[in-house]
Every structure is written in structure tokens, then in C-alpha cells.
Amino acid sequence: MTSTIIQLVPEQARRLPVAALGPGLPAHLPKMRWSGLLQFWRRPKSRPFRIWHARRNVEMLPGILLRDALRMPLRLVFTSASQRRHTGYTRWLIGRMDAVIATSARSGAYLTVPHTVIHHGIDLARFRPHPGGAPAARTEVGLDSARRTVGCFGRVRHQKGTDLFVEAMIALLPHHSGWQAVVAGRATAEHVAFETELKRRVAAAGLSDRILFVGEHRDIERWYRALDLFVAPQRWEGFGLTPMEAMSCGVPVVAADVGVFSDVVTDGCGTIVPPDDLPALAAAIEPFLDDEPSRAQAADAALAKARAEFALAREADEIIAVYERLWASA
Template sequence: MNVEPDLVSASDILVVAPNFKRRLSGVTSTIVQLVPEQAKRLPIAALGPGLPAHLPRLRWRDLPLLWRRPAHKPFRIWHARRNVEMLPGIVLRDLLRMPLRLVFTSASQRRHTGYTRWLIDRMDAVIATSARSGAYLIVPHTVIHHGIDLNRFSPYPEGGAGARGELGLDPARQTIGCFGRVRHQKGTDLFVDAMIALLPRRPDWQAVVAGRATAEHVAFETELKRKIAAAGLSDRILFVGEHRDIERWYRALDLFVAPQRWEGFGLTPMEAMSCGVPVVAADVGVFSDVVTDGCGTIVPPDDLPALAAAIEPFLDDEPSRAQAADTALAKSRAEFALAREADEIIAVYESLWAAS
């Protein structure tokens, strides 16, 4: 059955959240989670392809209606998260003279190109997703950490074995996971190598890699599967592909590993912790702010021996692992709520409206 998108009249909306990348990505995931939460507080609509039907949506053909000022504000907000969304905002505001102000959220932790700096300089407000991201900006900005949907990401009531059974995994085996794009940058190879080193001595454990290898990384994934087969572990290190209901896979886990070599922000440790799963993570993105003492372990990036050494105690010490799971869940409930992120972003919008 086809579900009609939740279309919103352009005359009613105050904020447009463009998403001009069809592939599932961390930015897209942020928009999918955040827009419905923001919609509880003000009229907002997403614009672009590849978005789920339940999001409040603006149609392309309704863009000309944005020339009309909203009823109760001096302008609308165009909230971009990529270069490909900043540039159209500049065109709409500066060339077509639509009553818009532009907000950009930066998650990047590297020096921006000259073109990106040119775009950022033309924003009316800039948000950084972490202090590390903000350090690469040369414009005034506000640091707002991402939040997640704590209703969606929550522990499985019947425990991990029940979740594993629903997914077709061996329910009797404890499970360690690594989720995200399958590629070198994400450290998928580090996870696989650690599992090849650790699992042969632990027959009661299995590993799951959830995520998609895009065309340029298929050979990388194929080589990892070859190594797993050579180690005789193809039935215990499983590649399960990309899933939009990823929360079901987190709930099947006893431990989560985030081995990225580089990351702009990184939601996966937060999602795992909110499902009651402790985390071993590389010190990239915002991971060291998220995985604090008692919730798991932080290791240097691109350091396989350190990664394996950090994982090993969690595999062998169930009471310590259970305590870390409880601590991770408590931290997530206290700090990771999506409502907190929505409120802080809306405060940025309100500051622009108040200054007009």
C-alpha cells in the first residue's frame, strides 16, 4: 500500500529543512528524526527526495509560494546541512529575493574548502554539532549536540535473546555489532580483524556488521568477507546489509563497537547506549563526550591492538558488561533526548526572528 506524504502548505510553514541527497546518510538520519520533533513546536517541512512519507513535506511546485511572507514572522528559515543545500538557499534569498534567513549546521572536523567557507560566510546563523566541529569554523556559531529519539532507540523488553530471535540471529549467542557504511573510513576492517582475533576462543559470541557498501567500496567488503571465510567464521561474523529499522538490531546486541578512523559527529554510540548497550569507540567525532567513564571505553583511532584489547574484557566479564549497559542507558536518558536538540535549534531560529 502506498502512503501519501504528509504535505504541508507553504503558506503555513516557518522552517524548511532541505535534504538533497537521496542515499541514506547520517545527515539524512538526523533530518528524519529531528523534523517530526521540531514539528511539535513550530510549522516545519522537509524538502527533497528519498525521505519517508511520515515527514511533513513541502512540494517542489510550492516553492514559489515562499515569496509570500509568513503571517506571524518577518521571514522563514532555510536550514541547510550540506553545501548542496546552502547554495540553493543563497539563490532563493539573494537572487530571487525570497524572505528567508539561512541557517547551516556543520558536523565536519576538517578544514573547509574555499568554496565551503564562501557558502558558510553567507549564512545568517551557524550551528556546530560539537566543539571539535566548531574549532574548524571561522564564523560565530552555536554548539548544539545531536539528540536521538529515545522512544525509538530503547531496550528490547524481553532482552537481547528475544530481539535476536526476531531477526533470525542465533538467540543463544551473545552479540557484538558494528553499524554504518562499510568502508575504510568507518573502520569496518578494524572491527573484522578484531573479531577474527577474539571470536575463535569464544564460541558463545557472534558479530554483526550492519550497513551498506556503496559501489566504490564493494571490493573492500568482498575482501573482508574473504578474510572471514579463511578464518572459518562466516557463520559468526555476519554482514546483514542496510536497515532503516536499525533500532531492532541494536536491541539484539550485548556490545557495540564504533571503530571509525574519522567521523564528523557520529550517532551510533548514542543509539546503542539508548538501547542499553555499552560501547567501545575510537576517539573521533563526539565519541569521547558520549562514551564517558562507566559506559564503555574510548581508544585511539586506527589502533587495532588497542581496539581488540578494549573489546576483550567486555566479552569475558558479564557483570561488568551489565553494569556498563545500565550506566550507558542512564546517561542516554539524562542527556541524549531529541527534544533537547530541537529546543536548542529553535532558540537559534528565535534569535534571528527577534533580531529582525
């Protein structure tokens, strides 16, 4: 959620005055101090009220207090990414919003109030294919440029299905000598033992030179460009940006049916498999390792869909349309 806000707010700021509020925000974001809340008693010059856009319970509650207890001229918007039944307290908070956004149809199915489905977008200028192709991108990040590469990016932990990816690679790579695998992401302290065990399994299989753990990278787009196939094996996901980022770099995707993945990986862009199903995951990956023409066709379809549907500007426009409907209703 935080990464989506970091990308979205500057895009929104190109269209209307917007500021983020909260701890630990990056320096480049337009933001306000807590003391700035005092100005909320005054209506903005060009609008009948301000909009307080919350993404968490702890953000909805202050908005309710500012609007209802302190009588500030505000309207409240909430974005829900959760794909589980909300608690009674959360339903109470959501019921007091003036507008609700769901990040996917699946998350919207758990809402009991009217809502608008708006998928997240990504920065297509950042996530794009390498002009020299994947082999050139592999050279830039220090990978073997001659081997095609399949990747799995994100936090290294059980929920993300990193073990499913590693086990699939242990089963498949001995039969596909022209391929290598990359795991990019950080294992936080409580998951270091999990990562250590995965590395032990890789070493026991004699594949430490072909299943690589490269850690966390802030320039992750460079690693996407080095891929020929991306795998998203999550057991659970609220939304999940990684398939969108991969497709925007011209990479087809094999993904578990969680989060928004089944809405994203369509139209020949890859394959969706049941979550937590290792045999199905391996079976979906292998055709891409065997059939280069089909893989290339899926890569083209992935890139075309990303350029048509995944733009961050599209998300910003759709959210602002929700704001405009609230302002018009006044």
C-alpha cells in the same frame, strides 16, 4: 545527514510550521514544492521572516540568492558537521549565514564564525532495550540466543573500519567461546570486493558461523537490542549516530575517537580508542568479553546517559531556540 533530517523534521513540526525541500524525501515528511518558493516574497503571518535552514553548500547558495538577490524576507541558518578545514568557497558561504550550528565541539573548531554547538538526537521510543532482554531479541532476529553478541553496524567499507572490527573478532573470538559477532550494513557496488575479502578472511579463520554478515536492515533497532556490546571502529566520521543508538538500547560501546564519539561514550558507558589502531581496539573490546559485571554496569550507564541526553526532542528544542533568537533580533 539525511537520516538525521528524516528524524528531526517531524519532531520540529510538532512545535512550529516547517517543511523540507529537496529531491527524494520520504512520504511522511512535511514538505513543499519548488513552486512554493514564490510565497517567500510574503512575510509569514506570525513572524517577521522565514528561516531557510541549510546543511550543505548547495543549500546555502540558493538561500543567499533568495535573500540577497531576490530580496525575500528570509534569514539563513547553516548546520556544519564537517571536521576538516573548509574551502575558501565554503567559508564565503558560511560567512553570509545569519546563524551557524555545529553538530559537535570538534566540528565547531573548524568554523571561523560564532556558532552554537547542538548534538544530534535520536528517537528514544524507537531505540530502546528489548523488554525480554538481549537473548529474546536475538531469538527474534534469528541469532543464537545463548551466545552474547558484539556488533558493528553501518556501511561496509574501509572508512567505516569494518575490517578493523573483523580482524579484532578473528583475534578474540577463538578465546571467548560464548560470544559471536554481527556486521550489519550494506556494501555499495564499489565496496563489494572489500566485503568479499572480509568474508574470505573470516572463512579462513574458521569463524563463519560466529562472525555473521547480516546485510542492511531498516528495522536496525531490533538488531541493536540483540547486542551485549557495540563497536564503532570508524577511521573518520562527521558525526556518527550509531553509538547513541546502541547506548539507547542499553548497550555499552567501544568507539574510535572520531566524530562526536568521545563526547558520547563517557561516564563509564564504554571505551574510546585511537582511530585506525587495531591492537588498541582489540585490547578495549576484550575486557567486556571477560568481565560480565563490568559490562553490565557500563550497559546501565549507557542507557542512563542516553535517556538523559540523547532525546530527539532536545535537539529540536535547541535548534528552535536558535530560530527564536533570530526572530527576536528582528
